[in-house]
Structures are given as structure tokens and as C-alpha cells.
Amino acid sequence: MLLQNADGQATHPLQGPINFAIMELHNFTRRGARALRLSSLVVGILALGTGHLAGAQDTPLLSGGVGFFTNTPGGNTSAYPVLEPLAAVPVGPHLLIESRAVLLETWSPNGQGGYDHTHFIGLTYLQGDYVASPHLTAVVGSYLLPFGTYNERLSPIWIGNFQDGPLIASLGLLSTGTGLGGQLRGNAISRAKYSIDYATWFSARSANSQFSAERSFGGRSSLYLPEQRLEVGLSYDRSLQNTQENFYGMHVWWEPKDTNFRLRSEFARGHHPQGYWIEADYRTAAFGGLDSFVGRFEPLFRMQQTFRRDTIVSDGLPLVNTQRADFGLNYNLPHNVRILTSYTRQFSSSSNENIWETGIVYRFLFPAWRGK
Amino acid sequence: MTIRVKHLVPGLLMLAAIGTAVISPRPGYTQSTPPSGSQPQVKQYKSPKGAQTEDEGQRVFAQNCSRCHNAPESFSPRISGTIVRHMRVRANLSEHDVQVLLRFLNP
Numbered sequence: 001m002l003l004q005n006a007d008g009q010a011t012h013p014l015q016g017p018i019n020f021a022i023m024e025l026h027n028f029t030r031r032g033a034r035a036l037r038l039s040s041l042v043v044g045i046l047a048l049g050t051g052h053l054a055g056a057q058d059t060p061l062l063s064g065g066v067g068f069f070t071n072t073p074g075g076n077t078s079a080y081p082v083l084e085p086l087a088a089v090p091v092g093p094h095l096l097i098e099s100r101a102v103l104l105e106t107w108s109p110n111g112q113g114g115y116d117h118t119h120f121i122g123l124t125y126l127q128g129d130y131v132a133s134p135h136l137t138a139v140v141g142s143y144l145l146p147f148g149t150y151n152e153r154l155s156p157i158w159i160g161n162f163q164d165g166p167l168i169a170s171l172g173l174l175s176t177g178t179g180l181g182g183q184l185r186g187n188a189i190s191r192a193k194y195s196i197d198y199a200t201w202f203s204a205r206s207a208n209s210q211f212s213a214e215r216s217f218g219g220r221s222s223l224y225l226p227e228q229r230l231e232v233g234l235s236y237d238r239s240l241q242n243t244q245e246n247f248y249g250m251h252v253w254w255e256p257k258d259t260n261f262r263l264r265s266e267f268a269r270g271h272h273p274q275g276y277w278i279e280a281d282y283r284t285a286a287f288g289g290l291d292s293f294v295g296r297f298e299p300l301f302r303m304q305q306t307f308r309r310d311t312i313v314s315d316g317l318p319l320v321n322t323q324r325a326d327f328g329l330n331y332n333l334p335h336n337v338r339i340l341t342s343y344t345r346q347f348s349s350s351s352n353e354n355i356w357e358t359g360i361v362y363r364f365l366f367p368a369w370r371g372k
Numbered sequence: 373m374t375i376r377v378k379h380l381v382p383g384l385l386m387l388a389a390i391g392t393a394v395i396s397p398r399p400g401y402t403q404s405t406p407p408s409g410s411q412p413q414v415k416q417y418k419s420p421k422g423a424q425t426e427d428e429g430q431r432v433f434a435q436n437c438s439r440c441h442n443a444p445e446s447f448s449p450r451i452s453g454t455i456v457r458h459m460r461v462r463a464n465l466s467e468h469d470v471q472v473l474l475r476f477l478n479p
Contacts, residue, residue, distance in 0.1 A: 057453030057478055088458045096457045131460070134467035152462065159441040190466035197464035222464075226435050255439065262439075336444050365444045367451050 060089040060368040064100070065158030069340075069359035078108035084124075084157050087368065099126040100156070123210050125178055139183035139201075142211045146185065146199035146220045147172040147235045148249040148266050158363035161298070162328055163340050164355075166277040167306050170316030171268040172218075172247035174239055179203030180213035188221075195224045205241055215240040220249075229255040235268075245271045260285060273317040275306035283332075291334075300328030300342070322348040336363040429476020432469045439463075452477040 064085035071078050083103040090096050101123050110116045127141035144152050150169050154160045155177075170177070185199035200219035206212055218237020224230070235249035251266040260283040267276040279302040287294035306322045313319070328342035337360065344355035437443055437459060447455070453474065460470050 057450060057474070058457070059448075059450040059454060061451040061454045088454050090454050090457055096454070096461065098458060098461075129457075129461045131457075137461055139461065153440045156441075185461070185464060187464045187466040187469075190468060195466065199464065224435075226431075229435070231439070253439065332442065334445070363444060365447045365451075367448050 058090040059370075060087065061365065062087055062368045063363075063365040065156060065361050065363045067157050067359055067361035069163050070357065071163065072356040074353055074355075076109045078106065080107075081105045082157055086156075089368075094131045096129040096131075097127070098129065100124040126211075127183075134186075135188060136184060136186045139185065140181075142178050142180050142213070143183055143201070145173050145177055145179050145203075145216075145218070145237065146183070146201065147218060147237050147247065148220070148268060149233070149251045149253070149264070150266065151177050157361050158336075158338075161279065161281055161300050161330060161340070162302060162326055162342055163357045163359045164344075166266065166275075166302070167304050167317060167322060167324060168266070168268045168273075168275040168277060171270050171273065171275065172235065172237055172249055174203075174214040174216050174237065176212050176214070178211070178213055179216065180206045180208075180211050193225065193227060195226070197222050197224070218247075222251075227257075229257050260290065270315055272310050272312050273306055273308045273315055275304065275317060277302060277304035281328075281330075296332045298330040298332060300326070300330065302326040302328070318348060320349045322346060336365075337361070338363075429472045432465075432472050433476060436463050436465060436469065436473075449478060 062085060064083070066083045067081070069080045069082065071080070081104075084100065085103075086098070086100040088096060088098040102120070104120045106118045106120075107115045108118075123142065125142050125144050127139050127143040130138045130140070132138055144155075146152050150165055151173055155165065155169075179201050181201065181203040183199060183201040185197070187195060187197045189196045198219065198221045200217075202217045203213050203215060205215035216237055216239050218235070220233055220235040222231055222233030231251070231253040233251045235251070236247070238244065238246050247268065247270045249266065249268040251264075253265070254263045255261065261280070262282075263278070263280050265276065265278040268274065279300065281298055281300045283290055283295060283298050285295055289295050302325070304324045304326075306317050308317070308319065308321055311319050324344060324346045326342055326344045328340065330341070331339040333339065340357070340359040340361065342355075342357045344353075344357070346353045346355065433443075440463075456465075456470055456473050456477065459465060459473075465473070
């Protein structure tokens, strides 16, 4: 896989919110002109949406995050300025067109005392959502695969607690993390004590540089208990090209009521590897509330392990069994700015490693049009 | 393992914060005092008959939005409908939750 060397170590340390962008960067090197054409397409869609405003609150929006990260594995520091914009354009009462892109610059040591510089521009997804009924939404286009929780929920740079994603983040995401085709999803049952949602998809094979995807199908379903603030979900998908493989996933999220504590965990299994991660974060309101100096601190801890049945490469996981403990401390500044810091100790049979990470992220959100 | 001295500072800060979180008594956190960033400031006024809806909207917001991310500090009411549409798809919100959330963001 693209994120590993022969020893099973990540060749690019930034596996997180922009990990798939990095993978794309290695895959495709000449996409600037296409990206420009696609950006023109997005602008056109924005114009379309502004002409069909459905209501006073349905103005197209621009959101996203801009950040600067540093990553230091084994004493070598790389720097990554990132811009991750998101556009959402409602068209009429039932249709929403949304897209997210990433613009990434990378400066990494070249081993000769200098730095190599690369840049990448690409669409993360571009999809149309049609709300067909209260329980069914049809999604068409290039979409994030709803396998597990990380890809859809935690991968934006303004959401993820850690700069880098879990080691198993690529497991079940079929190389690119996106599908090209259709998706049916929605809330199947919603009661006061529980709710069940679902998402299922079929993706065609595509070698297009902006919309690359594997032929596959899969789905995810979750049970949420609002009184307990507990969510349990199962995921499954199958690659339908080349060596056909099944992937299984399970996630458990828990936010104890009346606390500011969050516990998230996920397990995934493929034909060759399996692994899990558990992440906890907490903010205290004991010293003047959450907006106080102390309350803005957010200590984090994440434990993760990966296990290999063999060394056949069909995913992005390390080629040897790996254990990793991440200790983080974020600070939530006013005006939607967050500072992220973390220290990671990774243990594996090939080598042990310290990874230091720092970053700052600003999240923006504003109307894309003056509106009515 | 070699740890640089400059790396000890954030590490000690982190340990101090964890210790503070663990040993300090849990605050009397209630729905009326949501965590920072969990309730965006978009409301222009409070509906006199909408108190119950607001409570329910706050509950829906806390259960579905804050589960994944901190809410932005504020945003324009003109995009609240677009945000709810986006979250309807991303979070698989029910029709009821969508309506409650819309009323909560636009009382």
C-alpha cells in the first residue's frame, strides 16, 4: 500500500484527516488542470444553487478548515499547510449538492539536509443528495464510503482530535476511501428510546484521477440509545475487482450523560489484517466553565493495535503487528481555532518510534451568497 | 529512547490537564449550560411558546451534532437550513429531528 515501506512502517507520517489526499498525491501527479476544471464545475453548481434558493435559510454555504501541521517521526520534521473547503448548495426543496476538496502543500526532509516540496489539489467528494422520503435519501456521485465512523465523521481537519488518523483508517475503505455510484441511506426507525439508521452503496470502478474508486458494495447500520448516549454500529463491504475481499467493522461510541467525556472506538477486520482503536477526550467545566482558560484544554488518549495474518499487501496497515499509544492535548481557542498537540509511542517488531505532532486549525463557515 | 527537553513541556502540560480532569469533581453540567461550542449562536430571539421545542432542539443538537464535532461559535441564520440538510444526510437524522433542529436554530 502507498503508506508503507517494505518494513511495514508508514512512509508518510500524516495518515489522518488528509491521509487519502496523500495517497492520491502518490497516485496522481498531473492533475492541476483537471482540478481547475473541477473547481469551475463547483463554482457553476454554486451559481445554480443561488438561482434556486428554496427558502430564507437555504443559502449556499462555504465551510471548511485551514490548518498548519508539523509531524516529527524519528526526529525528522515535516510541515503541511492544508486548506480543506466544503461547499453545500441546496437546489429546490429536496436536493443538496455538496463537495469537499483539499489543497495540500508538503515539505519533508529529503535525507540530504534539505527539504522536498510537493503539492496536491483534489476533490475529496462531490455528491448530490436527494431526500426521497423521511426514511430514504438517495446519494449519487463521488461519495465518502460509509464504512466505520472515521471516514465520514472524523476525517475533516476541523473535526478530528488527532492530526493523524487511526492505523486502521484505511481498512475497508478500498484504497481511495470514496465510491463512485449510488448510495441509499436514512433513518429507518426513530423512537424516543432508540433509533436505527442505515447506509448502503454500490460503487463502479473508476480510474479517473479525481474520482478514482473500486468496484464494490457495502453498508453500515447503527443503533443509537439516546438515554444512554450509546451508539453501536456494524459495517460490511466487499471489493468486487481483482482479488475480491470482504471487510467487517464495528464501532461503539459513548458519551456519558451530563459529562464532557467522549469515548469512541472502532474495530475492523479484513482478509489479511485486523485492528482497533479506542479514543477518549475530556473537557472540564470545574474551573469557570468550558470557556475558561482551563476549560478550553482538551486532553486526549488513543490506544490502537493492528494484527496481521500474513504480509500480503491489500490495505494500508503496517506489515507487522503494531501497538500505538497517542497522548494529546488540544486547546480550543475562541473564534473556531484549535491547537492540536500529541505525542505517540509506537511499538512494533520492526522498530519502535516516537512521533510528535503539532498543528493549528481554523474552521470557517459562512454564506456563499447574499441570500434573501 | 531519547526525549528532547523541549518536548517535555507539552507532555507535562498534558499530564497536568489529565490529572485536573480526573481529580476535579464533575461539574453540574446541565442542558441549560451546554459545553462550549455545542450550541451555535444563531438565535435572533426566543419564541415565547417555543421553550419546549427549544429544549428538544437542544437535546437533538447535543445528541446528533456534538457527538462528532464542536459546533461553530456562530453562523448566519441564512445558512441554517443548508446546515441541517447537510447534517440530515451525514448524520442520518429523522424527519422529526430535522424539523425540531430547524425550529431550534430559527425560533
